[in-house]
Structure formats: structure tokens, C-alpha cells
Amino acid sequence: MVYKFRVILDAEEDIFRDIAIDEQDTLEDFHNAIFNAFGFDGREVASFYTCDETWNQEEEISLFDTGDVPGEQKIMSDYVLADLLDEQNTKIIYVYDFIQMWTFLVELAAIEEPEAGESYPALLFSHGEMPDDAGEKMFEAENADDLYGEFDDEYDEDDLDMLDGGENFEDFGFEENWN
Template identity: 45%
Template sequence: MIYRLRVLLDANDDCFRDIEIDDKSTLEEFHNVIVQAFQLQGDEMASFYASDEEWNQGEEYCLFDMSGGMAPVKKMGETLLEKAMSKKKTKMIYIYDFLSLWTFSVELADVVPTNPGTAYPQVIFSVGELPDSAPDKEFEADPRFHDNEEDDEGYGGDADTSDDEFYDDESFDENDLY
């Protein structure tokens, strides 16, 4: 089967690509198609993330295992597209270059039979140009973890550190680090 996917840059101006790709392709192959379709350099780290209907970031599918064996990871090259997305799991987030944070939403638009004689993957529709730099992100904290002034009592959050006597009993000397 062929997945028709829309890959949309998270930016103010419309910039997206509609891509058809075989559902038996790996996420790494899909990553390579995205890199080519948006003319990214292709030399940066990237990850896909499972997503729910509200675009909350879920399980990661990384390009390379950087955990050093400390934790199990799912790698793009070992994950088929059909295992990561389906008619019930239609959304993913794709992040390219973790310093610049090029962020794309990926949505499964349709599943169609293979068209004999058609070479897949292919970009079937393209809108907009990639800007020179990644759009700025405005991150919001999960409201469950917002700070309360009442919660800060006892943790030095409101401690007056302007008085040098505050540190008199400390053994730390900022001029003697080595």
C-alpha cells in the first residue's frame, strides 16, 4: 500500500510537501525523502516522534542510537512506516537538526493501492520555500509542572542572596575551581 503524507513545516508561512511512499519503507527512508523534498543539508541528527491528535510528542524514533546502550531506543532504519503510522495513528512530529529545531508535522492523508509503473517515493505536491533559518519556537511548559510561589518556599527560590554573609559558612571558593 502507498501512504500519502503531508509534511508541514511549523512556520507562519505555508511550506509543505505531499509525499507518496510505500508503507513497507523504513522511517529512515522517509527521513531521506523529507531531506530531499525540503532541500535540507542532510548532515544533521533527526528524529520522528509518535503524536496524538493534539500533536503531543510521544515515543521517539531516532536516526542513530546515541544512548550508549543505556536505554532501549527505536531506530528509524529498523522501523517500517506501517508500524509507526496507520489509519488509527495518523500523526507524527519530525525534528531535523536539534540545534536549529526544524520542526515538521507529518499527517497521513490517505492509504491507496500501488499504481503499477509509478516510482515511489515521490513528491506529488509542493507549496512554499524553506526559509533561510528554522522558525523560532515558543515552548510552553506543561501546566502540571508550572511553578507556584507557595511551592518554592524552603527551596531558596525567594532567598535573599544579596548579603555576602549568606555564603560565609560555605566552603566553595569560586576562584579556586581546579
């Protein structure tokens, strides 16, 4: 079977690509199809993230093994598309270049029979021009308590002054001009 995806850049403008790829291809194959479809050079690190129906990010699937024990962490080449995505699980997030943070919402739109004579992956449709940069991402907590936690109510400006009350650096076990 062939999976047909819509890959949408997370931006104000409508920028997306429709990509068809064999269900037995890996996430690494899909990564290659995405960066080619959007005109990237493929030199940057990328990751897929599983997510729920409302696009809440879950498990990271990276391009390279970044774990402490080599081979312990599964990477893109270890995942076949059909084992991860199906009619019930249709969404995944893709992030390319962790400096620019190009973020894409990827949704499985259709599962169809392969077309005779067609090679996959294939770019089916392209809409919108890529901007020069990914734009600034706004990461916000759901409420102020998430930002400050238990310290919000107990915060006191005087707590930040370590020399308040006549203390000096010698009281902390080192001299002021130690170097």
C-alpha cells in the same frame, strides 16, 4: 500499499510537501524523502516523535542509537511505516537539525494502491518556499506552576545571597582565593 503524507513545516507561512512512500519502507527511508523534498543536505541529525491526535509529543525515534547500551534503543531503520502508522494512527512529528529545530507536522492523508510504473518515495506536490532559518520556537508551560513548581510561593531574594548574615567562603569549606 502506498502511504500519502502531507508534511507541514511548523511556521507562520504555509509550507508543505506531499510525499508518497511504500508502506513497507522504514522511517529512515521517509526521513530521506522529507529532507530531500524540503531541500536539506541530509547532514544533520533528525528524529521522529510519535504523538496523539492533538500533536502532543510522545516517544522519540532517533536516526542513530544514542542509548547507553548499543542496540538497546530502536532507531528509524527498525520501524516499518505500516507498523507505526495506519488509519487510526495518522500523525507523527519530524524534527530536523537540533540546532535550527526545523519541526514538521506529518499526517497520513491516504492509503492507496501503487500506481503502475511509479517509483517510491515520490514528491507529489510542493507548496511554499523554505525560509533561511527555522525561526524562534516558543516553548511554554501550560501554567506558571509548571515553571516554578513548589518554589514559587517560597521564593525569597535573600535566599540567593550566600554571604548574607556575616558568612564567608571559609564557612563553606574553601577559601575565597583558592586558585
